[in-house]
Amino acid sequence: MNWTREQVLAQAPDDRSVKAAEPLARTGKWRTLAHNERAVWGEIQGSGKDPYRVVIDLAEGVAYNCSCPSPKFPCKHSLALFLLLAGQPGSFDTPEAPAWVSEWLAKRDARSKKQQEKAAAAVVAAEKPAGETAPAQPNKRQLERHARVLAGMDELEKWMGDLMRQGLASTQTGGWNPPAGRMIDAQAPGLARRLNDMNSTPFSGEGWQTRLVEQLGDLQLIISAYRRLDSLPPEIQASVRSQVGFNQTQEEALAQPPFSDTWLALGQSLEFEDQVMVQRTWLWGQKEARPGLILAFSAAGQPFNQPVIPGIEVDAEMVFYPAALPLRLMPKKINETRPLGAFAPCFSIDENLQAWRRALTSEPWLNRFPFCVADARLMPVKDAWFVLDARDQVLPVVRNFAYPWQWLAISGGQSVPVFGEWDGREFMPLSLWWQDHLVIFSRQAGA
Amino acid sequence: MMSDTLEKNWQILVNTALLGTERQPLPLPEPTDGLSSSLHKLAGLPAEKQNLLAAALLGACRKAALGVGVRDPLDQPPSPAPAEPLAVCSPQAAACLSRILGNKWQQLLMEYLQLLQDHRQLAPTRMLPELLDQGRKNLEVRTALMKVIGERGRWLAMMNPAWDYAASGGAAAEQAWQTGKKAARLQALTEIRTLDPARGRALLEEAWKSEGAVERASLLGALEEGLNPEDEAFLEAALDDRSMEVRAIAADLLTRLPESALVGRMQERGLALLKFQPGFLLVKPSLEVILPKDVDDAMARDGIKKGGGKKAEKSERLAYIIQSIPPRFWNQTWKASPRQILEAAKDSDWFELLGGAWTIAAAVNKDVEWLEELLGHFPSGAIFNQLPDERRELYLLGWLNTKNYVMAWKVLADIKKPLGYEASAAVFDQLWNLYVVAQSTTHSEWEANSEVYHLCYYLHPRVVERKDRLTGVKNASSSHWEGLTEKVVDLLSFRQEMWTAVISTSK
Numbered sequence: 001m002n003w004t005r006e007q008v009l010a011q012a013p014d015d016r017s018v019k020a021a022e023p024l025a026r027t028g029k030w031r032t033l034a035h036n037e038r039a040v041w042g043e044i045q046g047s048g049k050d051p052y053r054v055v056i057d058l059a060e061g062v063a064y065n066c067s068c069p070s071p072k073f074p075c076k077h078s079l080a081l082f083l084l085l086a087g088q089p090g091s092f093d094t095p096e097a098p099a100w101v102s103e104w105l106a107k108r109d110a111r112s113k114k115q116q117e118k119a120a121a122a123v124v125a126a127e128k129p130a131g132e133t134a135p136a137q138p139n140k141r142q143l144e145r146h147a148r149v150l151a152g153m154d155e156l157e158k159w160m161g162d163l164m165r166q167g168l169a170s171t172q173t174g175g176w177n178p179p180a181g182r183m184i185d186a187q188a189p190g191l192a193r194r195l196n197d198m199n200s201t202p203f204s205g206e207g208w209q210t211r212l213v214e215q216l217g218d219l220q221l222i223i224s225a226y227r228r229l230d231s232l233p234p235e236i237q238a239s240v241r242s243q244v245g246f247n248q249t250q251e252e253a254l255a256q257p258p259f260s261d262t263w264l265a266l267g268q269s270l271e272f273e274d275q276v277m278v279q280r281t282w283l284w285g286q287k288e289a290r291p292g293l294i295l296a297f298s299a300a301g302q303p304f305n306q307p308v309i310p311g312i313e314v315d316a317e318m319v320f321y322p323a324a325l326p327l328r329l330m331p332k333k334i335n336e337t338r339p340l341g342a343f344a345p346c347f348s349i350d351e352n353l354q355a356w357r358r359a360l361t362s363e364p365w366l367n368r369f370p371f372c373v374a375d376a377r378l379m380p381v382k383d384a385w386f387v388l389d390a391r392d393q394v395l396p397v398v399r400n401f402a403y404p405w406q407w408l409a410i411s412g413g414q415s416v417p418v419f420g421e422w423d424g425r426e427f428m429p430l431s432l433w434w435q436d437h438l439v440i441f442s443r444q445a446g447a
Numbered sequence: 448m449m450s451d452t453l454e455k456n457w458q459i460l461v462n463t464a465l466l467g468t469e470r471q472p473l474p475l476p477e478p479t480d481g482l483s484s485s486l487h488k489l490a491g492l493p494a495e496k497q498n499l500l501a502a503a504l505l506g507a508c509r510k511a512a513l514g515v516g517v518r519d520p521l522d523q524p525p526s527p528a529p530a531e532p533l534a535v536c537s538p539q540a541a542a543c544l545s546r547i548l549g550n551k552w553q554q555l556l557m558e559y560l561q562l563l564q565d566h567r568q569l570a571p572t573r574m575l576p577e578l579l580d581q582g583r584k585n586l587e588v589r590t591a592l593m594k595v596i597g598e599r600g601r602w603l604a605m606m607n608p609a610w611d612y613a614a615s616g617g618a619a620a621e622q623a624w625q626t627g628k629k630a631a632r633l634q635a636l637t638e639i640r641t642l643d644p645a646r647g648r649a650l651l652e653e654a655w656k657s658e659g660a661v662e663r664a665s666l667l668g669a670l671e672e673g674l675n676p677e678d679e680a681f682l683e684a685a686l687d688d689r690s691m692e693v694r695a696i697a698a699d700l701l702t703r704l705p706e707s708a709l710v711g712r713m714q715e716r717g718l719a720l721l722k723f724q725p726g727f728l729l730v731k732p733s734l735e736v737i738l739p740k741d742v743d744d745a746m747a748r749d750g751i752k753k754g755g756g757k758k759a760e761k762s763e764r765l766a767y768i769i770q771s772i773p774p775r776f777w778n779q780t781w782k783a784s785p786r787q788i789l790e791a792a793k794d795s796d797w798f799e800l801l802g803g804a805w806t807i808a809a810a811v812n813k814d815v816e817w818l819e820e821l822l823g824h825f826p827s828g829a830i831f832n833q834l835p836d837e838r839r840e841l842y843l844l845g846w847l848n849t850k851n852y853v854m855a856w857k858v859l860a861d862i863k864k865p866l867g868y869e870a871s872a873a874v875f876d877q878l879w880n881l882y883v884v885a886q887s888t889t890h891s892e893w894e895a896n897s898e899v900y901h902l903c904y905y906l907h908p909r910v911v912e913r914k915d916r917l918t919g920v921k922n923a924s925s926s927h928w929e930g931l932t933e934k935v936v937d938l939l940s941f942r943q944e945m946w947t948a949v950i951s952t953s954k
Contacts, residue, residue: 005542019551023937087542157499164495167467210457213464217506220499350515357511364507379524380606386516388524394516405576405603412528412572412599424510439573 002339003086006440007311010268011062012079013072013303024080027091033084035092041101042081054081055101057108060307060334065104073303145187149244152186153223155179160216168212174199190245193274194219218365236362239324243365248321253330256319261285263292263329264313264344266370266419267430267440279304282370282419282430283329284344285318291344291370292320292329307331310431311438313340325363343433346374346417349393356422371395371422375415376432378407387427390415398426403441410434453482453512457505460498468494473501482508528602533569535597539948541571543941548577552941554904556581560591562949569597579603579610586634589613590641612638624650629662636669644673648681660690667696674700679707686748698750702771703811709749713771716746720765723781723791732783732791736801739764762800769804774817785820793824806830826854828861840870847873856884860898862905871907878935879920882928896931903935908942 012018024044027033031043031051038059043051046068054077057063064078074082085092097105159179163171180195194215201212225232225240232240242248263283271278279296296304308314308331316334320326347355352371359366375390378397385397385404397404407418407429420429431440456476463473472494478484485504489497540563547556563570570578575596582589589612596604596613604613612620620642623635640647651666658666667685670678678700685697686709701709720739726732738761742753751764777788792798802825809817810833819838822830831839843866846855859874859881866874874881878899885895917932 005545019549022546022549022551026940028936028940160499161493161495164464164498165467165469167470168465170467209461209465213461213502214506214509216464216499217502217504221503221507224500224503353513353515357513360507360511364510377524379518379522381519381522386518386522388518392518394518396516405607406573408525408606409572409575409599409603412602413525414527424513 002089003082004311004339005083005086006442007309008079008082008086010309010311010440010442011074011082011306013074017072017074017076017079020076021079021083024076025083025087027084027088029080030084033081033092034095034097035085036094036097039097039101039105040081040085040092041097042084044077044080046077052077053100054078055104056082056085057105058337060112060337062306062309063108148186149188149226152183152188152191153226155182155186156191156219157223160219168209171202188244189274190243191219191222192245196274221364235322235326236324238322239363239365242321242323248328250330253319253321253328254332256322256326258317258319258332259285259288260315260317261287262313262315263308263318264340264342265308265310266340266344266372266438267421268310269421269428269430275299277304279306280368280421281306281308281310282421283308284370284372286313286342286344289345291327292318293327293368293370294329294331307334310440311340313338323363325359325366340438343417343438344372344419346372348375348391349373349387349389349395350391352395352422356424367423369422369424371420371427373418373420376418377413377415378404378411380404387418387429395422395427396425398423398428401428401441402443403429406441407432410439452476452480453505453508456482456486456501457509460501460505464498464502468498473497525602525606529598531569531598533567533597536563536568536571537948537952538571540568540945540952541574543945543948544571544574546941548574548581555942555945556588557591558904558942559945560588560595562946564591564594566949568595568949568952570595570600572599575600575603579607579613582613583609586637621650629665633665633669636666637672640669640672644675645677647673648678652681660693663688664690664692664696667693667700670700674703676704676706679704683708686750694748695750698748702750705773705812710771710773712745712749713768714776716768717772717776718780720768721777723777723783723788725781725783725787726791731794732787734788734792734795734801736765736795736797738762739768762797765797766800766804769801770807772808773812774805774808774814775812785817789820789824798824809833826857828858828863831858832861832863836864836867839864840867843870844873847877850880852877852880852884856881856888859902860885860888862902865905866907868907868909871905871910872913874902875906875910875913876916878917878932879928882931892927896927899931900934900938903938904942906939908939908946911936911939911943914939 009018012021023029029044031045033042034040039055039057041053041055043053046052048068050067052066052068054066055064056078057065062082064074066075066077068075068077070076156179176195176198180192183189183192183195198212198215201215202208204211222240222243225236226244229237229240238248238252263285266282266284268279268281271280277298279298281294281296283292283294284290285292294306294308296306298304308316314331314334315336317332318329319332321328321330349371352373356366356369356371359369373387373389373395377388379386379388379394384399385401387395387397389395410416410432411434417433418429419431419433420427422428429441431438433439460473463471475486475490475497476483478487486501489500492500544559546552547559560570570592578592578596579600582592592600593613600613604610611622620635620638623631624639627635636647636651639650648670651670654666655663670682682697682701682704686694686701688694688697698709701707702713704710716739720737722735722737724730724733724735738758739751742751742764747753751767752760754760774785778784781788783791789802792801795801802821805817806821806825806829808814809821810830813833815835815838818830818833819842822834822842831842834842843855843858846852855874855877881902882895882899885898886892889895889898914932914936917936920928
């Protein structure tokens with residue numbers, strides 16, 4: 001397939017790596033450059049005696065291997081090789097893969113086979129309690145956690161009650177930290193995160209009072225729902241549990257029916273949560289005509305494990321994690337990867353909002369939802385930006401959207417299909433479709 | 448739109464939550480519709496509980512009831528950008544720009560913009576915002592940018608006050624001239640002069656009387672941009688200005704107008720200072736120099752410094768007068784060629800001084816014959832850079848072919864204009880020899896490295912195809928040399944890539 005420079009740069013762990021890779025991305029620097037249908041490889045002289053050997057497996061997503069000692073992943077050599085592939089695919093030979101390439105690929109195959117077997121076993125296990133019968137008996141540890149969460153919620157409700165009696169005006173800076181800490185102890189990190197976020201609400205500008213009451217309402221809704229968890233349908237149970245902070249396991253996802261589809265990767269957003277970078281990659285299933293997202297997490301600057309990057313489409317089998325409104329996806333098997341050939345279907349702002357409202361009825365805590373706006377134009381109003389559609393309806397753009405001028409420069413003020421994230425209040429544009437290409441909003445001076 | 452009752456109930460709830468239920472419990476509505484009956488069901492619970500549950504209930508309803516906003520008729524989206532007559536550069540060229548803006552190749556931004564302009568291509572639309580930001584910081588970039596941002600760039604600039612310099616031909620500059628601060632006005636006037644010299648002069652004349660002496664001097668300097676004979680009357684008048692600094696600047700500018708009355712007066716004065724004797728049979732030609740005596744008022748008015756009878760001051764006056772006179776004047780006066788004149792002057796004690804003054808005069812008057820003769824006597828980059836490309840390269844090839852690397856390096860160390868392929872290849876092949884000379888003329892290896900590297904910005908990038916010549920150098924064992932050649936090849940490879948990306952798509 002054809003890779004673009006942009007897609008390659010999106011893989012870099014940081015700007016420094018790009019800077020280091022750039023001078024190495026010249027054919028003259030490489031002793032060998034080769035590829036076959038599945039992988040590319042090359043040898044480059046580094047500071048050591050033997051040249052470094054670099055392989056990139058492109059069969060399922062992108063995987064790198066380099067013999068250099070760099071802790072960065074992918075390292076500069078891998079990036080440079082990838083950049084060369086994007087820039088000058090013609091300079092790669094097509095010999096038989098040498099042993100060091102084929103051995104690594106074989107090792108990868110063996111590993112992924114093991115994972116598939118494990119997943120298959122999980123599916124069998126999940127399907128065992130055949131049919132309509134009650135879910136598997138929770139084990140002792142689960143019961144203990146359930147009790148701890150309930151006890152924590154009792155305290156939290158009491159604390160919130162005190163707050164309501166005294167009034168929100170009485171809250172002090174950092175006042176939400178003690179209950180947040182308590183929720184960590186109670187093993188309800190989802191609630192802890194919400195409480196932490198509320199620390200900053202009083203400083204979020206006009207209308208903060210409304211936002212704080214909304215946040216309290218959300219918390220109360222989760223607590224009330226969790227208290228009567230047993231009476232809820234299983235998929236809503238799953239949503240409530242994940243709001244409280246129970247992690248969903250891959251096994252839970254794998255027990256769901258798989259969807260074989262062409263998934264279009266339309267955009268990616270990054271957010272810092274609890275000292276962890278959360279990356280959301282938004283997909284659109286072409287056949288199923290439904291959105292999905294892949295979540296990836298990274299702590300302490302570690303690279304994301306990203307099987308799908310924006311600007312490509314994959315023929316893949318994926319499963320949704322169980323939820324009242326299934327959105328989060330797990331790739332099960334990626335068959336083919338191509339540059340994105342089409343955009344997702346787009347709708348008016350009103351239609352997008354309708355979809356959002358429908359989604360809320362199943363998942364009232366939903367806080368990110370993909371919008372595909374047709375005929376979108378960017379409009380300045382005072383010192384803010386709005387998306388305007390063909391029906392003269394508007395959508396406020398988030399304040400920290402960094403690329404309004406890039407949007408205008410590319411579109412020249414013409415209407416374009418635009419993709420982005422809606423958080424219930426504001427829209428974060430992530431990409432647009434222009435002259436049959438996906439343009440991802442990003443800093444251009446990449447290298 | 449959100450239902451009014453929902454919003455009303457919500458506002459009441461927010462107020463209660465702020466005040467605290469101790470002071471004011473939440474008033475529950477009578478059950479008249481679905482919403483109010485749900486709220487009514489909270490009756491009997493503790494007041495704080497009522498508040499929290501109402502927040503959950505109303506909050507969820509409000510989210511789900513969020514309506515769509517409609518454009519205020521007063522808000523208008525930008526009207527579409529006008530059509531673009533020129534083509535935008537290739538994606539490969541855009542990728543090069545992204546690397547230039549990414550800092551490593553920042554030094555190549557001007558060359559890149561010039562390349563685009565030479566091949567009638569426009570900068571990649573997506574990167575216009577970053578380019579326009581660059582132009583804010585740097586006047587040189589700004590001027591080059593104006594030629595390659597196209598209609599799209601001007602359209603963008605009109606919407607962003609930070610880029611108004613690029614908005615439309617000179618309108619922003621006129622605005623800055625009228626209302627800006629000191630530095631901004633000088634910059635605006637310079638910009639207006641590049642577009643329309645007469646307009647710039649007219650603006651300055653208009654404001655002249657109301658400006659202070661310091662401002663007059665600094666603004667007058669801006670006339671250097673687009674200087675032309677029509678400026679003479681204004682400059683001649685400025686010779687009578689109250690401020691000495693203004694007078695000096697006006698005189699200096701007038702010396703650059705060969706037809707000006709001031710230059711004529713300088714010629715008169717020059718005749719009294721230099722006496723030429725043509726050679727005859729065995730008598731060599733000679734040049735006698737008579738140092739200028741006292742400075743009268745007329746001389747002072749023309750910018751010749753008064754006071755001081757010391758030799759140094761007298762010679763300074765001599766240099767000033769000679770550099771104000773087009774060298775061709777001497778050819779006509781003495782019926783002698785530049786070569787003959789320089790031969791005659793060679794033995795004079797004043798040869799160095801005259802050479803410097805003639806070089807300035809020849810450069811101002813673009814007198815190639817004089818420049819070439821002067822180059823023979825005073826080899827320097829300053830003269831070399833003034834020559835037309837063809838002549839420049841001929842000299843360079845001559846020195847390199849005769850292994851006169853000292854001479855070649857003397858002019859190359861100071862190079863200001865790019866060389867053609869043939870001359871570049873000759874320089875590139877002898878880079879080691881030039882490096883050896885550079886090491887002997889600079890203070891440190893580091894300095895020699897940076898000067899040789901700098902030279903490679905001016906070589907035709909196709910010479911990188913000859914990079915084997917660098918590694919094949921015998922005796923070149925210096926580790927510095929190895930590092931230098933690696934950097935040089937890197938630079939030339941990237942420039943070659945950039946040229947190819949622009950040129951291959953323009954055909």
